[in-house]
Amino acid sequence: MPAGRAARTCALLALCLLGSAAQDFGPTRFICTSVPVDADMCAASVAAGGAEELRSNVLQLRETVLQQKETILSQKETIRELTTKLGRCESQSTLDTGAGESRTGGGRKQPGSGKNTMGDLSRTPAAETLSQLGQTLQSLKTRLENLEQYSRLNSSSQTNSLKDLLQSKIDDLERQVLSRVNTLEEGKGGPKNDTEERAKIESALTSLHQRISELEKGQKDSRPGDKFQLTFPLRTNYMYAKVKKSLPEMYAFTVCMWLKSSAAPGVGTPFSYAVPGQANELVLIEWGNNPMEILINDKVAKLPFVINDGKWHHICITWTTRDGIWEAYQDGTQGGSGENLAPYHPIKPQGVLVLGQEQDTLGGGFDATQAFVGELAHFNIWDRKLTPGEVYNLATCSSKALSGNVIAWAESHIEIYGGATKWTFEACRQIN
DSSP: OOHHHHHHHHHHHHHHHHTTOOOOOSSOOOOOOOOOTTSOHHHHHHHSTTHHHHHHHHHHHHHHHHHHHHHHHHHHHHHHHHHHHHHHHHHHHHHHHHHHHHHHTTOOOOTTSOOOOTTOOOOOOHHHHHHHHHHHHHHHHHHHHHHHHHHHHSOOHHHHHHHHHHHHHHHHHHHHHHHHHHHHHTTOOOHHHHHHHHHHHHHHHHHHHHHHHHHHHTTTTTSOTTOEEEEEOSOOSSOEEEESSOOOOBSEEEEEEEEEOOOSSOOEEEEEEEETTEEEEEEEEEOTTSOOEEEETTEEEEOOOOOOSSSEEEEEEEEETGGGEEEEEETTEEEEEEOOSSTTOOBOSSOEEEESSOOSBTTBOOOGGGBOOEEEEEEEEESSOOOHHHHHHHHTTOTTOOOOSSBOOOGGGEEEETTOEEEEOOHHHHHO
């Protein structure tokens, strides 16, 4: 057969096999079969050995390519849509936060003003709340990734099963958050719906956190009951811990704790104690660019602490009702003292003691701008004034260090909410 006619024959055969599927298959190899000039090209191709198999492979390849392209396009569209929505949410959160600061200067109630703030409820913008919930979900995802590494080293079918269940719950929560973003974008959300939706999601977060804590417990069974720390990674109005026990009536006290934070401006509220009729019965707070303060019955003393350098610091405050005398210790050394701080006012009993949030109502009314951000450990309270030597033993992790006779640091005494986490306490190990 002449060369020109053979080339045309190969071209016709290729067109017959591919039919109408003009797709880009990448590098292509054509197989030429010699047939008589007057023969039916397509019929001859079918009769040729291996041609039918080749045609089947080409069609299968075409179908695979189409499926892969559809999948990629679908994934790209989904990613683009989620990125756009989250970007809008974050942008709205930034605008709301900036506007709130410019209007109110932060919104913290002024201690010492004599004003009762028991009804001063916070109002966090819905978009900002959703953004914070998204960050919390990311934090929980990170914890799950750490648990996956642990599971690989310590194979357990029960652990893996629980991990899969938790991952599924996180996915459900993400869908709820995104659904709420859609509702906000369409302008269908109202204050009541926002409150109900946030309550549902926060409840799910608390439940999820408890399940993750159970899973993490497998890594901590050998840890003593007081060798733990609380972590508050975000400035929110829903992450906190509550001490199960209330305070008795006290005419003197010492409160000590380890703190680690790099938050600015201000580390927030490490703890607050509220009683009926007085939200500021006993509060430790560092808000905005103000120094850290201790509030007793709404009366204020400024403390000399400097702790927001991202390092662990041990702090203690002592107080007696007689003349309202107080002392402040940082890392075992007294750094300040004063008097006339709520003199002759005993600390009232039967209140609520919260770690990580400032209370505007009994056990609630949290404001994200006043929340503690960082890590907290070994929170202890005594109903007397400790000596400088006893404070130093606590700050140096001495074996002679005392536990609080009113509130002692123990996992069984603490309940955590909203995604706050428990981890092994490391500061004393570093000192020793």
